[in-house]
Amino acid sequence: MNKNFIKLSDQEIIRRKKLSEIIKLGINPYPSEEYYVNATSIYLMKFYEYGKNVIIYGRILRMRRMGKASFIEMKDKHGIIQIYLKRDSIKNYDIFFKKLLDIGDIIGIKGFLFKTKSNNTTVHAKKIKLLSKCLRVLPHVKQDETGKVHDSFYESEQRYRMRYLDLIVNDKTKYIFIKRTKIIQYIRNYLNKKGYLEVETPILQSIPGGAIARPFITHHNALNIPLYLRISNELFLKKLIVGGLEYVYEFSRNFRNEGIDKIHNTEFTILELYVSYKDYFWMMIFIEKMLEYLCVKIHNKKFIKIGDNIINFNIPFKKITILDSIKENTGYDLYGMDEKNIIKICKKINVKIDNSMGKGKMIDLIFSEKCEKKYINPTFIMDHPIEMSPLTKIHRSKKGLTERFELIINGNEIANSYSELNDPIDQLKRFREQIKLYNKGDNEAMLIDWNFIRSLEFGMPPCAGIGIGIDRLIMLLTNKKCIQDVLFFTQMK
Known part of the structure; x- marks a missing residue:
């Protein structure tokens, strides 16, 4: 006890x-x-x-x-x-x-x-x-005649451990979570008005698919099989697209057995949306309009102030390819470069890597450490190398790249979107490349989901998909620097 x-x-x-x-x-x-x-x-x-x-x-x-x-x-x-x-x-x-x-x-x-x-x-x-x-x-919170608060319950660890007490004595905390609920309601209403169908998919999965991440594992006693808490709901939603539900979305509670910091929590909420007969260019326009709408709905204007930064949601947002961003910020052009030469570049620019990393992870790490924090206004980082994007269509005009974008705002990834790969033969090939990385020691690499491959073999229409980090979006719209400030309850040591 x-x-x-x-x-x-x-x-x-x-x-x-x-x-x-x-x-x-x-x-x-x-x-x-x-x-x-x-x-x-x-x-x-x-x-x-x-x-x-x-x-x-x-x-x-x-x-x-x-x-x-x-x-x-x-x-x-x-x-x-x-x-x-x-x-x-x-x-x-x-x-x-x-x-x-x-x-x-x-x-x-x-x-x-x-x-x-x-x-x-x-x-x-x-x-x-x-x-x-x-x-x-x-806690005895005092407020003087000027409105200044004394002896308040503001120590972060106490607040996170005893959120109920935080809510009792700190009205600002309560208003953050009321605003969180409203933001989710605004998004849901926005999608429902467009005729998109909200669905539910399994949290317990036989294979942890749809993202590159380390899963939590459990055991199903009755079936006597291992199961995983989902790291993503992407593959299940694509199966619904195969089944003819052309526009589906889900507010998905996901779990990743990874570290905790100011922008990462092991349990988090993502909005996943899939729209048939669209591509990632269409999805850029969609997310621009939705975020502009949300900013106006919450703040009655198209910009927000965070610290010294004014973040402007006027559309269109800036666009730059990930390799152009790396070249612009490091001086190195990685286009067409093989794994051995990228390892050399990492050493030159002091990006620490390990032997389990493939080309895709190294490029992702270079961007994260040398580029990401420099994008304050909404920016689409586009056209990732194929090694970074095992579920994404090959680019229609750029060899070795894919039709993918990440949306970066205030130095953090808010959304990730693809023209979804619907070629079952190519998808199986990509999964097998992931298995090579898994065998090399990358415990975040994807496994082969044969059930998903079979669904693609029945034919999935062209499709655009996006995952939006709801917790990070709420951090942005409520001017919070720490993800724990927008989660009622969080795991702590």
Whole structure:
């Protein structure tokens, strides 16, 4: 058992004693019946008629006892409202005036609205009902008359480990997650209006396919087979395209057994969209319009300010090939270069590689370390070498390259898109090249998905696909530097 649940602080012992006293008074500290309300704090502050009966609930933030009259500051989901308590006018005064309530307790109040001599909108309490007793001490956040916050619960590790507490005391955190939900709703509405079909695909998969990543592995007892948490849903969505569902998308929770940093989490959300009879040029226009729409929807303008950078979502976005970007930023032209010479280039420009890496991974690493952070405004990085893109069509006019783009914004990859490979013979050849890398020691290389190959043999129409990192997109639109700030709960050591 966690040691924090064994040893109680003095305050926690006192609160448990109060809990016993409340029970002795015949009061259930955790009642089960519905508590009906007729108002919220924001509604009372803006619209409610003075003198009218009020029923509200919330969490106690502060208490000021003044003999026969006292004040509570109570917080509901919308804000804070002041409660006035007078001993002679409350039917069940014992629970409050015997000092059995604490900061953090959740209570219901019945009373009427009035204004104090200092012109504060206040609820004059006629009845108090305890809805949930708080047995731990809340962080005591103070705000002075200038609005400056003191003693706030802002230490990152504490906030991530106890998100529920973070949400109680930091309204800014709550608003970030409300905005996250709205962004996902805006995207879903945008896609639904275009007639795209939202679907669900398996999280447990027999082969970890659709991306180059290290999977989590588990075991299915009834079937007695190993299964993997999905690293991508791409291959399943393409099977639906084969089946005749021409426009499909999914908000996919994916899992990759890799490191955690400011832009990576082992569990994350991606939007995958596949549209039949389109290509990656069409998808560029699609994502430009959708991101411009989202920026206006969230910020009422086509640009956002992040630090010292103004990020402009006016379309069209800048375009540059990945090899031109590397040449521009390192001085080396890798077009047509073999693996041995790329190894030499990596050494010259101090990009650390290992023996398991093939040509594609080395080029990806060079771009990540020497180029990616330089693209602040939305930029399409295009036409990746075939070794980097095992699921992508060969470029129609550029030998050795593929029809692929990555969208980089504020130095981070936000989306990845292909003209999807629908040639089953070529796809099998690409998978076999991945097996060579796997045997070389690359534990992120793809395995052969024979079921997917078989589906392609039935004929998949030309198709454009895109994966959009929802967590990173929300980081961008809410001006957050760390992915943990836009995830309710995250794994930590």
